[in-house]
Amino acid sequence: MRGASGFLTPAELLELADSGSVVLDPFSVILSKHVTIGPGNLFYPGVVIECDDESHCVIGGDNVFHGGTRIAASAGGSITIGDRSVIGEGGAQIKSTTADSEVSIGDGVRIANGAELLGRSRVGTGCQILGPISARSVSLADGATHAHPNPDRRGAVLKGFGRAQDIRLGVGEVINGAGDFGSAPVERQRVYHPLAPNS
Missing domain, CATH: 2.160.10 (UDP N-Acetylglucosamine Acyltransferase; domain 1)
Structure with missing residues (x-):
């Protein structure tokens, strides 16, 4: 069968x-x-x-x-x-x-807790999508993994819940969304790890 x-x-x-x-x-x-x-x-x-x-x-x-x-x-x-x-x-x-909806996922990525990834999307090395997020046609920049001590060097992160459409994030950036990620602020991951080292 x-x-x-x-x-x-x-x-x-x-x-x-x-x-x-x-x-x-x-x-x-x-x-x-x-x-x-x-x-x-x-x-x-x-x-x-x-x-x-x-x-x-x-x-x-x-x-x-x-x-x-x-x-x-x-x-x-x-x-x-x-x-x-x-x-x-x-x-x-x-x-x-579809042929034009290539999904590319790098090394050391975490996708968890009900996340959905679709559309033409690139999730770079070290990036994370955490939570019930519908991530569509997103581009998340390469960085170190979540285990790196300096959050400014980590791959980009989407966390929270809701819809993330056409989101572009750089290294060390995060959106903590609640609904429409397009209206949520882009923050530095260091905001959530204020005591982390700078090197």
């Missing part, structure tokens, strides 16, 4: 262990045959990654995909995910449904 629908069978999912990936429950993880997967990924139960034969989906290495993650590329869409990202803690959706 899965094979005929274009998905890996449970046995094929277990074979990902040959490249160091771990599928904790091959009976609840749904993974398209058209996805290119790097080494060392961890898939929790309930992860769904769909990609039709017209679309492009590439996942790097050492990422963590929590249960409640749905990634879908269709109708010529394109989704790329780099390395060492954590996706879907508390649920997340990432969708590319």
